[in-house]
Amino acid sequence: MGVNTPRRGVFVVKSPVYFASLRAFSDKEATTEKVRRLFDVAGFSDLIAPQDKTAIKLHFGEVGSDGFISPVYVRQVVEKVRECKGLPFLTDTNTLYLGARSNAVEHIGTAILHGFDYAVAGAPVIIADGLNGKNIHKVNIGKKHFNDVSIAGDIAAADSMIVLSHFKGHIVSGFGGAIKNMAMGCAPPEGKRAQHNARPxxxxxxxxxxxxxxxxxxxxxxxxxxxxxxxxxxxxxxxxxxxxxxxxxxxxIDWETEIPQFMERMVEYACGAMKGKEKKVGFMNFLIRITPDCDCFPFSDAPIVPDIGILASKDPVAIDAASFDLVNQQQGYRDSLLTTHHHPGEDKFTGVHVQTDGYRQVRYGEEIGMGRRKYELIRI
The missing domain is CATH 3.30.70.20 (Alpha-Beta Plaits)
Structure with missing residues (x-):
C-alpha cells in the first residue's frame, strides 16, 4: 500500500488518503454520492467478505450535541457493505461518565433520537460492550504501556470494521479522529478507565x-x-x-508527565481494537462542522474552521495526519472558541486548547506500527 516518492536518493512509502470536497454542481456530486465513491476508490470492498459481520463504528452523539455524522451519510456505507454481501451493524460502547450513553438501553435510545434507527440508517444498533459495559474481550498487544487491553466483545467478534469518525477538537487529546474513535470508542468502561491515567x-x-x-x-x-x-x-x-x-x-492536569502517557495509552488501545482484523478495517473521517470539543458534550459549540470534506483510507495514522493538516490549512473563525492561530498553516487545535499536542497520536501510531504519517492525498 502506498506510493514511492524519491526524496534525497531514498524512497518514502506514502499511504493513499482519498479526499472529496463538499463542493457540488449536480446530483452526481451530492455528498451521499461522494461517500459511496470514497468507499469504492479506497478499496473498502476488498475488506469485506460475504457474510462478514461488519461493525460500522461511529459516535451517536450525546443528548444535546448535534455535531455527529449524519445518519444519511452512514446509510450510504451500510448499503455499500450490503453490496459486498456483508452484514452491517452500527456500534459504539458505553461511556465511563454518567449520561445518556452509560448503559445500552439509554445508549440505543440516544442513537434512535439522533436518527440512527433502522428506517433511516438501514442497520441495527448494537452496543458492543453489552447492557452495562461488561461484555469484554481481552486482546494481547504487547506494547509499552499495555500487554493486554480490554476491547468490547462484539467489536472484537466482528469480522471486519468500517470506522466513521467526526473529526473535531478535544480538551486533552487535541483532536479526535480515527485513532481516538477506535481507542475510546471500542473500549468498555474498564478499558476507558485504563487509558485515563491522568488525575485532575x-x-x-x-x-x-x-x-x-x-x-x-x-x-x-x-x-x-x-x-x-x-x-x-x-x-x-x-x-x-x-x-x-x-x-x-x-x-x-499534569500536562508534562501524565498527558503524554495518556496519549500513548490511547493509541495502544486503538491498536488493540484492530487486532485480529488486519487488512479488514477501513476509515472515513468527516471534516464537517469541526467543533472545538468532543461529541460527548451535551452541546455543540460553533465550528472553528469551515467545512472541508470527507477522507477515506485503510491507514488510520495517515488519515488522521491528513485531517490534521487539512484543518490547519484553513482560515480559522474568529467568532469561535479559537482564540489564536487563526491564519492558514497554524495549529488550530492548540489555538483552542493551548497545552494539547494532538499530533502525538500520529507520531506514536507510526512508532508502534499502526500505519504511516506520510500520505498522498488523492482528490476524487
Missing part, C-alpha cells in the same frame, strides 16, 4: 466553590470544603468531566 487537581486560588465539578463527577470523588473543591484521587477515574464543567478553569 484543583487550583485553589481560582476555585470559587461553585460545586459545578462536584455535580458532574460520576464517582462522587469531589467535595467542597471551605468553599474550595477537593478531589479524592482514590475515587477519581480521570474522566475529565470536572475540567469541562468548571466555569473558572480552576481544575487542571
Amino acid at each position: 487537581f484543583t487550583i485553589p486560588e481560582k476555585c470559587t466553590g461553585c460545586a459545578s465539578c462536584m455535580k458532574v463527577c460520576p464517582k462522587d470523588a469531589i467535595t467542597v470544603k471551605k468553599k474550595k473543591s477537593v478531589i479524592d484521587h482514590e475515587l477519581c477515574i480521570g474522566c475529565f468531566e470536572c475540567m469541562h464543567a468548571c466555569p473558572e478553569h480552576a481544575i487542571d
